[in-house]
Amino acid sequence: MSNSCLSLLQNKEANQLNSAFERYYNEAFADYFSRDPNKWPVFNEPGFAAIHNFRQQRLSPHERIAGYPNGEALHAQLVGDASLSQGRMRPSGQPDEMLAFAAALSKDWENPSSVENVVTMPADPAIYGSMMGAMANPNLAYSEYAGMADQLEKHVIRQIATHVGYDPEQSTGLFTQGGTFCNLYGYLLGLRKSLPTAIHHGMQSVPDYRIINSQGGHYSNMTNLSLLGVDIKEKTIRIKVTDSHDIDFDDLERQMRACFAVKCLIPTIMITMGTTDTFAVDKIKPVYDLRERLCEEYQVPVKPHLHVDAAVGWSMIFFLDYDFKRNPLAINEVTLAGIERTVARVRELKYADSFTVDFHKWGYVPYTSSLVMIKNKDDMKALENEPENFSYFEHDLQGQTHLQSTIECSRGAVGVFGAYAAMKYMGIEGYQIILAHCLQNANYFRSQLLELGNVKLMVPENQGPSVGFRLYNPEWVNDVNAEFANEQQCMSNEAYMAMLARNSKWHRQIFKQRGKVGLYTNWVEFISRSAYNPYGKYSYIPGEKAVFMNPATGRTQIDTFVSRLMG
Structure with missing residues (x-):
């Protein structure tokens, strides 16, 4: 942890809520998250109103x-009942009892304690927009089946392209089913560009290659490779991560040189903007520069496709033009500094060949709403399948969408409608307010944990919504930083491995005994990592996390949790 970050987190004044910011937040929450039928008439529907009213009781999961x-x-x-109804049921004009029950008792993300x-x-506007899309029921895979929804998708893509610095006329993108599919496209674009014969002959007929990703990346970075038929044991290189969990550039350069020196292709390099558990944000420009330099040095004809998994961190693009000196929203000091640090890296998105956007995460749009952005629309040509495979589509209309290049034959537009509505009504300022509220909560939580003395924060310099930590028994441990430093040496010291196991078991027991109080946190098996041994192996270090993306969460829930932290 940097000294400046630590001092700000421990500075109560730097963590205070500004009354002007609180006013902005209360207005934004009332406009966009209150389920107010006077503002959004869709919530007048009796079933929707009943679901909302039940959830407002804020019952714990077991109640x-x-x-x-x-x-x-x-x-x-x-x-218990698994039989289909034999007869017809006439609509009564009343909410369906079972649908309302299942919806009301689905996971309650509206609960201020929900930070798992x-x-x-x-x-609210995203729900409204998504319902419009569901009612219209377009299929974005084919322009004739999409109608004007196709233009709405293109409109949202141009908005994101313009904002991050892509050329909106040269770039493209498509909405798909989740961040996993977006990352799948990232891999596929690289494979098809570097290994063009694979589209017809499979992965067994191609030259030698290696896919590169980070050890800190999402698990879909590996499961996607298996789906694509990549030999993940022999054809994948996982790059080491630093103590801050972002990609290790020295190891990346070593591995790329090793590949290029023996004419081994690198179809795709996948990096991350906002890891799930610790919000590590990889720097993109240095990876881009390294790729350009090595491809020139080794005369590599097809450059590796650089894809950024920004599923979690993409929404920080709303701060790209924020005036950090004037600070018009009165964001508190520690959070403002953290946002500015993150935005310096987010500015580099324009150097990515493609990146993942999950509106259904920190964009506040219902599932699923995911967009893969592609810098050069000509890259989609590498994905095109044979035209004769599409014989039952009108030939003149096939080229108006990405029909021949997409994985899916059906692409619903609910996510597009929801994303459009959320961005239109919340706007850049609305997103800034809600995101800053979440980040201020995260920093307040960090500061409260630091005061306890027996908590080790994981990479607080990352300053995102994810707060990972390890609890230590104060009767065993006097210095949590020294204890954690020893645990990190567990791969080369059996006593430290036993120490890690003992401390993890104790924390896990406290976590289970505490239950759901104040904040509904999660147990994570990989909240950090040990130091690497001489063979590059490492051990997972488990811990607990809270992710402050919930706009309803406040300091009341945090204070309650901290007061009951030890069970």
Whole structure:
């Protein structure tokens, strides 16, 4: 942890809420997250209103079934009855009992305590927009099946392209089913450009190659490779990460040189903007510069495709033009400094060949709403399949969408409509307010944990919504930093491995005994890593995390959690 970051986190004045910011936040929350039927008439529908009213009781997870009207009987019916209805049921004009029950008792992301992961409640305008898309039911895969929804998708893509510094006329993109599919496209673009014969002959017929990604990346960075038929044991190089969990440039250069020196191709390099558990943000420009330099040095004809998994961190683009000196929203000092640090890296998105955007994460749009942005629209030609495979589509209309280049034959537009509505109504300022509220919560939580003395914060310099930490028994440990430093040496010292296991077991027991109080946190098996041994191997270090993306969460929930932290 840098001294400046630590001093700000421990400075109570730097963590205070400004009254002007609180006013902005209260207005934004009322406009975009209150489910107010006077502002968004869709919430007048009786079923929607009933769901919202039930959730406003803020029941704990174990109280919800019993607290729902006729909940026990409905639950028994849901888990026990598997027969289809024989006859017709006439609509009564009333909410469907079972649908309302299942919706109301789905995971309650509106609860201010819900901070388990990179998921949150959707915004009111995004719900409104998504319902419009669901009712219209376009298929974005084919222009004739999409109609004007196709133009709406292009409009949103141009908005994102313009904002991050892509040429909106030269770039493209497409909405797909989740960040995993976006990253799949990132890999596929590289494979098809570097190994063009694979589209017809498969991965067994191509020259030698290696896919490069980071050890800190999302698990889909590996599962996607298996799906694509890549030999993940022999054809994948996972780059080491620094103590801050971002990519190690020295190791990246070593591995790229080793490949290029023996004419081994690198189709794709995948890096991350905002890891799930610790919000590590890889620098993009140095990777871009390294690629350009080595490709020239080794005369590599097709450069590796540089894809950024920005599924979590993409929303920080809304701060690209923020006036950090004037600070018009009165964001507190520690959070302002953290945002400015992150935005310096987010500015580099324009150097990526493609990147992942998950509107359904920190964009407050209902599932699923994911967009893969592509800097050069000509890259899509590498994905094109044979035209004769599309014989039942009108030939003159096929080229108006990415029909021949997409994985899916069906691409729903609900995510497009939701994303458009969220960005239109919240605007850049609305997003800035809500994101800053979340980040101020994260820093307040960090500061409260630091005061306890028996908590080790994971990479607080990353300054994102994810707060990872390890609890230590104060009867065993006097200096958590020294204890953690020893745990990091567990790969070369059996005593330290035993220490790691003992401390993890104790923390895990406290976590389970505490239950859901104040904040609903999560247990993570890889909250940090040990030091690398001489063979490049390392050990996972587990811990607890809270992810402050929930706009309803406040300091009341944080204070309650901290007061009960030890069970």
